[in-house]
Amino acid sequence: MIDDKAAVLTGKEIGYLDMELLRFTTAGSVDDGKSTLIGRLLYDSKAIFEDQMEAIERASISRGGEEVNLALLTDGLRAEREQGITIDVAYRYFATPKRKFIIADTPGHIQYTRNMVTGASTANAAVILIDARNGVIEQTRRHAYIAALLQIPHVVVCVNKMDLVDFAEEVFEAIKTDFTEVARKLGNNDVHFLPISAKLGDNVVDRSLNMDWYTGPTFIGLMETLPVGGDHNFTDPRFPVQYVIRPQSDQFHDYRGYAGRVAGGIFRVGQAVVALPGGQKTTIEGIDFGEENLQLAFAPQSVTLRLAHEIDISRGSMIVDAVNQPVQSQEIDLMVCWLNSKPLQLRGKYLLKHTSNEMKCVVTEVAYKVNINTLEELHEDTSIGLNEIAKISVKTTRPIFFDPYRRNRETGSLILIDEATNNVVGAGMIL
Amino acid sequence: MELHTINHLRELEAESIFVIREVAAQFENPVMLFSGGKDSIVMFFLARKAFYPAKVPFPLMHIDTGHNFEETITYRDDLAEKTGTKMIVKYVQASIDKGRAVEEKGVNASRNVLQTVTLLDAIEEMKFDCAMGGGRRDEEKARAKERFFSHRDEFGQWDPKNQRPELWNLFNGKKHIGEHFRVFPISNWTEMDVWQYILMESIPMPSLYFTHEREVFCRDGVWLATAPFMQLKPGEKAEVKRIRCRTIGDITCTGVALSEANTLEEIIQEVASSRVTERGGRADDKRSEAAMEDRKKEGYF
Numbered sequence: 132m133i134d135d136k137a138a139v140l141t142g143k144e145i146g147y148l149d150m151e152l153l154r155f156t157t158a159g160s161v162d163d164g165k166s167t168l169i170g171r172l173l174y175d176s177k178a179i180f181e182d183q184m185e186a187i188e189r190a191s192i193s194r195g196g197e198e199v200n201l202a203l204l205t206d207g208l209r210a211e212r213e214q215g216i217t218i219d220v221a222y223r224y225f226a227t228p229k230r231k232f233i234i235a236d237t238p239g240h241i242q243y244t245r246n247m248v249t250g251a252s253t254a255n256a257a258v259i260l261i262d263a264r265n266g267v268i269e270q271t272r273r274h275a276y277i278a279a280l281l282q283i284p285h286v287v288v289c290v291n292k293m294d295l296v297d298f299a300e301e302v303f304e305a306i307k308t309d310f311t312e313v314a315r316k317l318g319n320n321d322v323h324f325l326p327i328s329a330k331l332g333d334n335v336v337d338r339s340l341n342m343d344w345y346t347g348p349t350f351i352g353l354m355e356t357l358p359v360g361g362d363h364n365f366t367d368p369r370f371p372v373q374y375v376i377r378p379q380s381d382q383f384h385d386y387r388g389y390a391g392r393v394a395g396g397i398f399r400v401g402q403a404v405v406a407l408p409g410g411q412k413t414t415i416e417g418i419d420f421g422e423e424n425l426q427l428a429f430a431p432q433s434v435t436l437r438l439a440h441e442i443d444i445s446r447g448s449m450i451v452d453a454v455n456q457p458v459q460s461q462e463i464d465l466m467v468c469w470l471n472s473k474p475l476q477l478r479g480k481y482l483l484k485h486t487s488n489e490m491k492c493v494v495t496e497v498a499y500k501v502n503i504n505t506l507e508e509l510h511e512d513t514s515i516g517l518n519e520i521a522k523i524s525v526k527t528t529r530p531i532f533f534d535p536y537r538r539n540r541e542t543g544s545l546i547l548i549d550e551a552t553n554n555v556v557g558a559g560m561i562l
Numbered sequence: 563m564e565l566h567t568i569n570h571l572r573e574l575e576a577e578s579i580f581v582i583r584e585v586a587a588q589f590e591n592p593v594m595l596f597s598g599g600k601d602s603i604v605m606f607f608l609a610r611k612a613f614y615p616a617k618v619p620f621p622l623m624h625i626d627t628g629h630n631f632e633e634t635i636t637y638r639d640d641l642a643e644k645t646g647t648k649m650i651v652k653y654v655q656a657s658i659d660k661g662r663a664v665e666e667k668g669v670n671a672s673r674n675v676l677q678t679v680t681l682l683d684a685i686e687e688m689k690f691d692c693a694m695g696g697g698r699r700d701e702e703k704a705r706a707k708e709r710f711f712s713h714r715d716e717f718g719q720w721d722p723k724n725q726r727p728e729l730w731n732l733f734n735g736k737k738h739i740g741e742h743f744r745v746f747p748i749s750n751w752t753e754m755d756v757w758q759y760i761l762m763e764s765i766p767m768p769s770l771y772f773t774h775e776r777e778v779f780c781r782d783g784v785w786l787a788t789a790p791f792m793q794l795k796p797g798e799k800a801e802v803k804r805i806r807c808r809t810i811g812d813i814t815c816t817g818v819a820l821s822e823a824n825t826l827e828e829i830i831q832e833v834a835s836s837r838v839t840e841r842g843g844r845a846d847d848k849r850s851e852a853a854m855e856d857r858k859k860e861g862y863f
Contacts, residue, residue, distance in 0.1 A: 152570040219725065221706045222699045224752045231570040233750055245727055252729040360565040374583045378616035386615055392580045392731070397564065421611035429566045433579040433612070446587050470727045484732050487587070544730045553736035555727045 150226065153359050156235040156250040156283070158274040159260040164291045168260065168329035169223060169236060172351070175336040176225040220250045229355045244277070244503065244518035245470040248558055251281040252544070255359045258287045263296045263326075267309040269504050275310070276506055279317040280466060280520065280560065282540055284362045286314065286322045287353060294328040298341040317506075323357075325350055363430035364539040368396030368404070368452040369532075371486035371542075372444055376435055388419055388435035389444055394486060394541035395534070396452060397429045398436065403453035406444050407532045412453060413440040430541065447488040449532045457532045457542060462495075464562045466536075468520050471549065471556035475515035475523070481556070482548040485531050486541070491550075496524040522562070536560035571759050574751055578605070579612040580731060581710055581747040585692055586612075586619050588735035589743070592692040595681075596622040596649070598634035598768065599810040601696030603641075604756050605748055607765050610645065621648035623693075625681050627673035627812045628655045629791060634810055637768040652684040672814045682718040685742055692735065692743040700752045710749050716740035720859050753808075754833050761826040770807045773824050778803050784817040 159165035223234040235250030237243065251257060257278040261271055278286050288310055296302045303326040314322045325334055326345050333339035334349045348356065376388040398404075402415045417437040418425040428434045436450060444450070451457060469475050475494065483492040497513035501520045508522075515521045536543030547557035568576070582605075585592050594609060596602045609618045624638060642649035654673050657663040663679040666672060685693060699706045709725055711733045726734060735743055748756070760767060777788045779798045786792070788800045792814060805818040806829075823829045 150570045151567060152573045219707045219722070221703075222750070223706065224700045224750075226752075226754065231752075231755070249727050249729050253731075360567045365564055365566065373580070374587045376613055376616050380615070380617075383615045390583050390612070392576060397566070419614070421614050427566075431573060431576050432568065433576040433583070435614075482736070484734065540730065544732065546727075546729060546732045546734065548734055548736060553734070553738065555729070555734050558727065558729045 150229060150231050151359060152231050152233065153256065153354060153357065154233045154235065154254050155256040155258055155287075155354070156237060156247070156254040157258045157260070158237055158247050158250075158277070159270075163260040163262050164329040165236075165260050168258075168289065168291065168327075168335065168350075169234060171329055171332060171335050172232075172234075173223065173225050175332070176227055176351075220246050227351060227355055232354065244273075244468065244520070245558075247274070247277050248281060248468045248470075251277055251283055252540075252558070254281075254283050255362050256285040256287055256354070256357055257283040258289060260289050260291050261306055261310070263290050263292045263302050263306065266306050267313060271310070272313055272506065273503050275313050275317055275319055276501075276503065279314075279319045280468075282320070282537060282560075284320050284359075285357050286319045287350075287357075288322065288324045289329075289350065290324065290326050291329050293326045293333060293339075293342065294331055298326070298333075298339070300326075300342070300344045303345075321357075323347075323353055325353065364395035364534075364541070365397055365429060366395070367455050367457070367534060367539060367542075368398055368402070369394040369457060369486075369534070369539065369542050370398060370436060370450040371488070372446055372448045372450065373487045375445060386437075387441065388437050389448075389450065390433075390435045391450075391487065392433045393428050393430045395430055395539045396455070397427055398450075399427045400425075404438070404450050405453050405456065406438075406442055407449045407451060407456075407459065408530065409443065409448075411440070411442040413438045413442060415439075449486065449488075451532070457534050459530045459532050461527045461530050462524065463492075463527065463531065463533070464498075464522070464524050465545070465559040466520065466562065467515070467523050467547070467560075468558045469515050469517055469556065470558060471554060472517045473549070473556070474517075475521070475557065477513065480550070481525075482550050483525065483527060483531075483545055484548065485533065485545040488531055490528045490531070492525040492527045492547070494523055495526050498522040498524070525559075533561050535562060571755060571762055574748075574755055575608065575611075575759065577750060578608045578747040581733070581745065582609050582612045582694070584711075584733050584735070585694060585745050585747075588733070589692040591688075591690050592620045592694065592745075593623045593650070593685075593688070593690045594618075594620055594694040595696070596624050596638065597696070597811065598624070598630075598638050599696065600756055600760065600767065600771065601698060601748060601751075603765065603767065604751075604759060605694065605696045606641070606647075607763065608747060618645075618647055621650050623650040623652065623684065623690075625677045625684070626651050626653050627677060628653060629673055629789065629813045631768075631770055631787070631807070631810065631813055633768050633770045650684070650688070652680050654680045656680070657683060672812055674812045674815050677812075678718075685718065690742060691737070692745055694745045694747060696748055697746045698751050698753075698756075699746075699749050708746060708749065710746055711735055712744045712746065713737065714742050714744060718742070720744075722859070754830070757826065757830050757833055761830065767826075768810070770810055771829065773804050773806045773822050775802055776805050776818070777801070778805055778818060785820065786816070787813055787818055789813050 157165055221236045225232050237246045237250040259274045290303050290306050307324045326342055327334040336351045338349055370391050371394055372389045373391040376390050378386050400415055405412050416439045418428045419435040477494055477497055480493050499508040499510045499522050500512050534542045543561045545559040546555050549556045654676050657680045663676040697705055709728045777800050778785045779800045806821040808819050823832045
């Protein structure tokens, strides 16, 4: 029965299968109404089930609360519930008929920059909550900075608690002007603004009856239509080799395929490519996906490439377009977010992971540290501790093949690992 | 610029295949845990796709509580035989016989927790450095914060407050001797995604997931299947109903749903309109607010 291959239905034949995936990160604290917004999205889209709701109600009452505390839904760990704080990134899921959403819910406090960066690293969109009464504050700037640093393709600014400012258009417009100025300086991508009341549900799933002056989409309407198709790089063909597939079976005696996930551009059968390092030229003979043969592959597909010539390729190699090639260098400038309580060591050696490649590196320079609140560059202060962001240079033992992070988030990102503890200590974005 | 998109199932599939290949590349001796439930079945089919036309380069392992639905074991053995995959079976009963685990007592007794002992012993004995599981973040709140690559210390324990950062698609499987990893390739899938994917890929499923007649009884509002090793409390009455399983686990704590759903399309409709989570019927989660977190810290899946 296992090998019976019934007619495969495509997504198009089953309408409700044909949804896009959008990953977004929410940064903010309980005070901004972040949990209320998420709770409302989950509840209104029926992603909170009755048994979960009952559990939250039970827990809220046992903690002496009067209202149902939706934060209890996202704070999953015992310590979080006991201390009433959010410690780590929590992933939440909901779907509308048009899209499936993955929320990386991160705590917004300064000490949790590392969590915000983690959540932002895979996000298509950043949702930034602003309390309409407070306007753009230090925390807002910090969130906008991280969204820009991590090059999140879309930013959705929710001006929340509009009910507490009498749904006044001027308040919304003033905040919009302030944030637009911040975003211009930081270089945020594709910024959208929404006036909402998460608590009352205005402009979240349903259109607000209190803000006739607002003619834009609701939050969910916007999230359903943000154009995510262009979020990957389709220009620069990059294929980091993860694993070499050699069945060595009678049926596939000579099969040799390079398994990996397209990290940029489009690969086609017959395309001229080179394998790095080495730079041997060859062409793509076939693109395999399970038992299917594809004509082209693009990010973020996981496929297997077969090449016309037998060349020396292993994990860590990168198959790239013959003409459009990445930068190859041993000396790399990057922005780093430090993730560990043990500070960054100048001249310190770390293990560096970049695409499927890994090697040792040494930190050769700390150019400056960013004051994450004022966004000033501190050239004198080069001690980089937990949750701090800096511009540094590293030298690797072998060349890596990269594109600037601005151009490609996959081939422009790296992590640093402490060899003594094996912990991930730094998140790097190559300049 | 020429744009291309894939639908949400293809994107989840691509992510899971990437993670499974990372495991094969980064670990010396990985194993994929197989329970016979839909999540581990989907995970295994993803693994087949990841390495085709080569065979899956690691064995499957079933931690058998002995309290199974018969259909699960038939499906398991059939799957291993037809796909030529090595299936390791480790028995909780053997751990009990060796005195490594003690059977719970009372009417709510379950071997669910005891699986941890058998699992950790098997990992140590067979020197596995990574065990993949079909856990999903949407299943339970403690799982919502789990990494794809989840580090375990030499005692197999999970330290939820001190997890390693996981950014982009850069997975760090570095560890010291004696430590191991749990990896969850389908972390980002929901119950709905799993069923839609099964439909899209025409993955054969155990008959338990479809409606059938079975002798059941109702305990604390949850329907459970009767079995020789289950004791009925006074007032509980066994009766035959048309049911299907939403999850498949140890028979003693797996609630079944009254259902007429007989096709994948009908199951998807049922999941779409359901107002209770699939784990709503899992007695093992109801023991306390942090039941899952506590079990996971000890080394449970």
